Amino acid sequence: MLRLLARGSGHHSLTEIADSLGLARGTAHGILRTLQRVEFVEQDQATSRYRLGAALLHLGTSYLDANELRSRSTNWADTLAARSGQEVRIGMHHDGAVLVVHHVFRPDDSVQTLGIGAMLPLHATALGKVLLAYDPDLSAATRRRELTSLTRRTITRTQALERVLTEVRSQGWAGEAEEYMPGEASIAAPIRIPGGLVVGAIGISGTVDRLCDSAGRPRATLVRQVCQAAESVTTSLVDEN
Amino acid sequence: MAIDQGTTSTRCIVFDRNARLVAVAQREHRQYHPKPGWVEQDAVEIWRNVDRIMPQALRQAGITADQVVALGITNQRETFVLWDRHTGVPVGRAIVWEDIRTEELVARLQKQPGIEEVRERCGLPLATYFSAPSLRWLLDNVAGLRAKAERGDVLFGTMDTWLIWNLTGGVNGGLHVTDVTNASRTMLMNLATRRWDPMLLDFFGVPASMLPEIRPSSEISGRTTRVVPGISITAALGDQHAALFGQTCFEKGSIKGTYGTGGFLLMNTGTELVRSNHGLLTTIGYQIGSEPTYALEGSIAVAGSLVQWFRDNLGLIHSAPEIETLARTVKDNGGCYIVPAFSGLFAPHWLAQARGIVVGLTSYINKGHLARAVLEATGWQTREVVDAMNADLGAPTPVLKVDGGMTADHLLMQFIADVLNIPVMRPLVAETVSLGAAYAAGLAAGYWPDLEGLRRNWHLAARWNPAMETRHREDEYANWKRAVELTFAWARSTPPST
Numbered sequence A: 001m002l003r004l005l006a007r008g009s010g011h012h013s014l015t016e017i018a019d020s021l022g023l024a025r026g027t028a029h030g031i032l033r034t035l036q037r038v039e040f041v042e043q044d045q046a047t048s049r050y051r052l053g054a055a056l057l058h059l060g061t062s063y064l065d066a067n068e069l070r071s072r073s074t075n076w077a078d079t080l081a082a083r084s085g086q087e088v089r090i091g092m093h094h095d096g097a098v099l100v101v102h103h104v105f106r107p108d109d110s111v112q113t114l115g116i117g118a119m120l121p122l123h124a125t126a127l128g129k130v131l132l133a134y135d136p137d138l139s140a141a142t143r144r145r146e147l148t149s150l151t152r153r154t155i156t157r158t159q160a161l162e163r164v165l166t167e168v169r170s171q172g173w174a175g176e177a178e179e180y181m182p183g184e185a186s187i188a189a190p191i192r193i194p195g196g197l198v199v200g201a202i203g204i205s206g207t208v209d210r211l212c213d214s215a216g217r218p219r220a221t222l223v224r225q226v227c228q229a230a231e232s233v234t235t236s237l238v239d240e241n
Numbered sequence B: 001m002a003i004d005q006g007t008t009s010t011r012c013i014v015f016d017r018n019a020r021l022v023a024v025a026q027r028e029h030r031q032y033h034p035k036p037g038w039v040e041q042d043a044v045e046i047w048r049n050v051d052r053i054m055p056q057a058l059r060q061a062g063i064t065a066d067q068v069v070a071l072g073i074t075n076q077r078e079t080f081v082l083w084d085r086h087t088g089v090p091v092g093r094a095i096v097w098e099d100i101r102t103e104e105l106v107a108r109l110q111k112q113p114g115i116e117e118v119r120e121r122c123g124l125p126l127a128t129y130f131s132a133p134s135l136r137w138l139l140d141n142v143a144g145l146r147a148k149a150e151r152g153d154v155l156f157g158t159m160d161t162w163l164i165w166n167l168t169g170g171v172n173g174g175l176h177v178t179d180v181t182n183a184s185r186t187m188l189m190n191l192a193t194r195r196w197d198p199m200l201l202d203f204f205g206v207p208a209s210m211l212p213e214i215r216p217s218s219e220i221s222g223r224t225t226r227v228v229p230g231i232s233i234t235a236a237l238g239d240q241h242a243a244l245f246g247q248t249c250f251e252k253g254s255i256k257g258t259y260g261t262g263g264f265l266l267m268n269t270g271t272e273l274v275r276s277n278h279g280l281l282t283t284i285g286y287q288i289g290s291e292p293t294y295a296l297e298g299s300i301a302v303a304g305s306l307v308q309w310f311r312d313n314l315g316l317i318h319s320a321p322e323i324e325t326l327a328r329t330v331k332d333n334g335g336c337y338i339v340p341a342f343s344g345l346f347a348p349h350w351l352a353q354a355r356g357i358v359v360g361l362t363s364y365i366n367k368g369h370l371a372r373a374v375l376e377a378t379g380w381q382t383r384e385v386v387d388a389m390n391a392d393l394g395a396p397t398p399v400l401k402v403d404g405g406m407t408a409d410h411l412l413m414q415f416i417a418d419v420l421n422i423p424v425m426r427p428l429v430a431e432t433v434s435l436g437a438a439y440a441a442g443l444a445a446g447y448w449p450d451l452e453g454l455r456r457n458w459h460l461a462a463r464w465n466p467a468m469e470t471r472h473r474e475d476e477y478a479n480w481k482r483a484v485e486l487t488f489a490w491a492r493s494t495p496p497s498t
Ligand SMILES: Nc1ncnc2c1ncn2[C@@H]1O[C@H](COP(=O)(O)OP(=O)(O)O)[C@@H](O)[C@H]1O
Pocket: A067, A071, B006, B007, B008, B009, B259, B260, B261, B262, B303, B304, B305, B306, B307, B308, B320, B321, B322, B323, B324, B404, B405, B406, B408, B409
């Protein structure tokens, strides 16, 4: 379908597309809707004809501008901080680390320092684990490197990390307690662009006693809040695209 | 629930008791530029957007209309529409506050006897920005309009009035009301009496029959019968006033800056009506109950709209936030400055004929430097306004509380802290305009007991500390001032033409 649209006039009606490719109209329409959702195809408002979409031009380059992610997620990051009472960060992968693209203070009006632009380790933070779990190339590259030990609890064996990443994928969120800093914990969930690709992670961090229950597990209510925030940001990326 | 009818988009937001955002639905509307300097919007499109986003917000929140305690309306100010009382159909498009078609008319009115009295009564300098000159322009230029207005067949409304009239029934008994803050931006209301002023109506030639009833911000007392019926509309405020309220700037002397299409700094001056000697406007801050709270305002016409211009007219970025990415490709402005006097210069200069300039171009300048100059323009304009506020007050401002779409721009917020040399603080709810409208509505409905309770909801979400060397700051400010002077020079050499 994309090849057909890339050829000749580049503007085709649904019938033309279905007939040219020998597809039932319903089938062609379903495929076109999917392609439209990920912006590989656009429909002309006036003529209803289909053509290639802008996203194809940027295929392979960056999917979402970091500053744009901050703009789009501000409302939901604020809400997560208000609900959880913890500080919120949004991270994207950059150069083998987590780049903090957004930071909201813990809403207790204590003195805090804005951490936008900071780099965090991938293997020792919840944000980083999310980014690793959904990016096979990144996790492969990380496996080949030495995993730096930051605390007694930092995961330093690649096999152990692999197991954790599998768990992250199956539960849809990541947690960490004292793997990055003694006494501190974090919880994070994936942010996706239309089509499902994970482009970032949103999460909270705070003291272990606030984030984890007596068994040392991340508190279920907080996990739910983080996942909801991630869902809301993901939805807002679909809405306006 | 709040509806924020802004310059670029309309939002519907639901908040809970702790002022936490529960749902948000938003839709942009079209900007029309039929002639150079003209800016219009389609009031019907905006009404249709409200029709979509209200149910959408309820769905997202998972609630029904009866669970909404109250609705507060907030809106872009000065923008207004005229419509037929019997059909509800607008007379042409809404004229937006950025529109400068009345430049010549304003120059003419400036020489009319009574002009000093006008400023005294409404607190505003004569400018294309406010509603009255544009309204006068329509009455003069649309055939038959004046007669219809005098008969009461055509109604005037700022966007709050238009939405309330429609939500409460439209042609079937819709309320024709506005609040004092919106009325205070028309140039037709007397600041001291808070009523339409016969002298002002006479000066601008506006028939009283077309004007809505003026009410306190928290005494709107309407009920929706359309879109989502059965919701109490209890408050309305202009967006900048709502932001002042949402930032809980309840004390005399507290200041907020809202960065959207334009930039607007408001300072609470308490129950005292203060007049500026340094180019600021006197306006009503808000009126909750019987006494109004006054404010001084420094208006910046072009802030986010310069970013939009960079995106839409130059096409150098795809989305507004990418301006920061582009600006970070270089380390400084390379000696380039942009003064965006698209609609003349507002505070503190109030120079209608000024036009925008880009100065300091060399072959070294690339799009990254231009992107920096775009963002820095908002920083320096803020500095000019804060200097004026400090001069009026005789004391320096200690911190600036900010909100609005541009606060997501990290580079810009740091730059503002740097050029003001004071901390810049963002509250946990960046949608402060909506929050302020929700606060006013909730107070009116008895959902929140008092202002103190609201103040406790304010939490710091981000803080930018100044980090620029004094020497560098003052050098750059001097350059900016020279650039601003060049826009005056340009104004002098080209008389207004239409
Ligand atoms: N990250 C950003 N950097 C700079 N400008 C931005 C950014 N995000 C949004 N804007 C600008 O902010 C404005 C939108 O903010 P908003 O508060 O919604 O405005 P309004 O209420 O006037 O419609 C637009 O003019 C847009 O160009």
